[in-house]
Amino acid sequence: MQTLTINDQPTPVDADPETPLLWVLRDHLGMTGTKFGCGKALCGACTVHIDGAPVRSCSVSLAAVANAKIVTIEGLSKDRSHPVQRAWIEFDVPQCGYCQSGQIMSAVALLARTKAPTDADIDAAMAGNICRCGTYARIRAAIHRAVELSRATA
């Protein structure tokens, strides 16, 4: 039995320490907002924050996050009020929506370290998140919009 800190909650987990964090979240804890896309850190669908950094949870073992602070899509806000979520909703970013948890987590991490990212910053930060529906242009616009919303609420 191991206790993780997920979305500020101490969360006991009974799983093989080699289990990828993704499957701990999804199967053991029922937190299915974090998605399985590739299992090889190639698509970004499973992106969560570990100590503030965007990490592909499919490729990090349970053992590796024992003492870390983990944030998932479920932990961003209780009411979709995070500026990135608000921007995403305002611009109707998702299509099928499957990759969007990962996209949002990558965008939130970007804005946490770069208050007003340039398009080049966005390219660099978001290149690891694949969207097969092709929502990239709205993702870019929504990130810029989230900057405005963050300023307004700051």
Next chain:
Amino acid sequence: MIVDGVLDAGGARDAGVAHEAGVAHEAGGALEARAACAGADRRQFLRAAARVGGGLVLALVLPACAPKRAASGISGAGGASGTGAGGAAGGQVNAWLKIAGDNTITVLVDRSEMGQGVYTALPTLLAEELEVPLTAIRIEAAPVGDAYINVGNGGQVTGTSNSVSDAWDKLRLAGARARTMLIASGAEAWGVQPADCRVESGTVVNARGERLTYGQLAEAAAKRPVPKDVPLKPTAKFSLIGRSLPRLDTPDKCDGSAEFGIDVRRPGMLYATLAQSPVLGGTVKEFDDTAAATLPGVRKILQTPTGVVVVADHFWQAVKAREALKISWHASADTAALDDATIRARLHKTLASDPGKAARADGDVAAALRASSSVHAATYELPLLAHATMEPMNCTAEVTAEGCDLYVGTQVQQMAQAAAAEAAGLPPERVRVHTTLLGGGFGRRLEIDFIPAAVAASKAVGAPVKLIWTREDDMTHDYYRPPASIRLDGAFDAGRKLVAWRFHSVSPSITARFAPDTPDPFDSVVEGAANCPYEIPNLSVNYTRQEIGIGVGYMRSVSHAINCFAIESFMDELAHAAAKDPLVFRTELLENKPRHRRVLQAAAELGGWGRTAAGHHLGLALMEGYTTVIAQVAEISVDQGALKIHKISCAVDCGQMVNPKIVESQITGGIVFGLSTALWGEINVAGGQIRQQNFNTYRVVRQNEMPEIAVQLLPSAEAPGGIGEPSVALVAPALANAIFAATGQRIRALPLAAQKFVKIA
């Protein structure tokens, strides 16, 4: 032909007649079909085959009557909770509408939401006539049911980009009839005439200003006869249709709460993986599970027709146990000998030796080619492609003594039901299909190959089982977009006028596998070619079926994307041969096609045709598909041999639009999809196995690789056309034509990255 009078026998073969029959009958048809089925105590199977112009042909074995409980509503995306009609005071007014006593209005959407926006667009159609705001609507996925048959596709199918065109009259009529029934119930309650009542914000109001809510009236309304002649609003009166209203599915997709198939959870649920033959089509010869069976969490290991299933407490345990299995496979020697070269050689040989069957023959092409002193020919080649939906294939099955509940992201509810029924040994009516959100469809979820093993596993362990394919499973066991070899011949007369056009494609047939009884030998394979809009007096379109030993499937834009590359590239070749501007050349061949000329001109203007920046070059493509007319201009530069894509401009006439913002998203998304396939899309075969396993080798466009995309939606009074697929097809030819403009190098095969002289910046 389909189900107790929903369609008549004559109607199903003819798209036009079938459509009319469906519209005339549908909204009432739900109730009538249910009534007709109520007494049916036997299983009936009906074969439906319907053809829609230029579209998909399906022949499905359909259960005649929907499960009885289906009509009372099993919730969809939520899947696990039967919501019922929301209290005794409410009612299910028709197949698409439930109104609860608390005034909750639920629209049952009978098309699968895979990003294309049907969970918003279809309710908009109904809400328009019901006179309620779109935000008042809740969504539920429709169960399997006869009322939900897509007339154009001959089954309960989400495909062929026809969800809106199929629903356009049907759901507006359903809304209008429901409104009429609610008014009649209100009038009856007050003892006044319906003509003296009106609706306003979800209430019925009488002349004295008294109100009854829809929720108060729904139970009574649901019992009324369905009115026959209900007028629909004229376009000018639309208050919801045509507006870019927010999508109803957006908020849940921004906080992780949206439920895809892979997210379904059932009490006591176990997880499973399926080991399948690395050589395609192979079956299990023998397997040794001694080591795997002892691993933690493993509950059951069983053989199914397609492989070996490992069931465990958790998915990761199932994955690890699968790795410990020792399986030997039976594979056909022919398949095991397949590789890219043998596949290509097979197509080439047939292209050279077989003239194919004619899908269209105008004039006398052979004579025109013989008579011409200016004849041009080229052969184009397209590779196999994988769908690569973001959500890998998965299915959750719960088999009990009572029946089977299937939780699945599917584009084919009836086929899913039939597949589960067969695997469970149950009659279809005892399989309840709960359609979840789809994490991408693209045609991959028209297949049911990921369903039976989940059902077999659940039956074997007596618990709900969620079976998930890994990305590698998904990529190496797809039904791939077929490869094709296409030869085109064109000839000019002495005045440089194009007088002959011969199109001959060689490719495996998707439909021959998917629906073997389909009477039409061509189906989707000549789409975009047989309806080629160019006015050429001698024009032929031929197809030769050449199987390659690998299962092929429908993939977004299907054969349009194959044929359009050849047709629009060759059109560009001919324009250059005639020393004409490609825009002018095409326009001259569209003398009697004002709709096409308008779209072409709009794309040219949007793309800056004739006023290109220094060092930039343009390529053009035009297509009619899914009754939409669409054109694209690609703007590129080539710097030191490296291709840079600056902008894709796209003009579209897709007829009347329900939600322009969603239309634009679909057009843009299709362009991104087409860009991935044009640049990198290729599935390679070696020893009968698929070489690509994941996104590192099956490359798709990422944020940092996006060009600017500009979309212009042209106002149009035409009937609603498809928007999910057409834009995919034009990207490759527009790019290839731009590359020719820039370099003089003609590209006749895809993907671009595999061509020797293309380096992608």
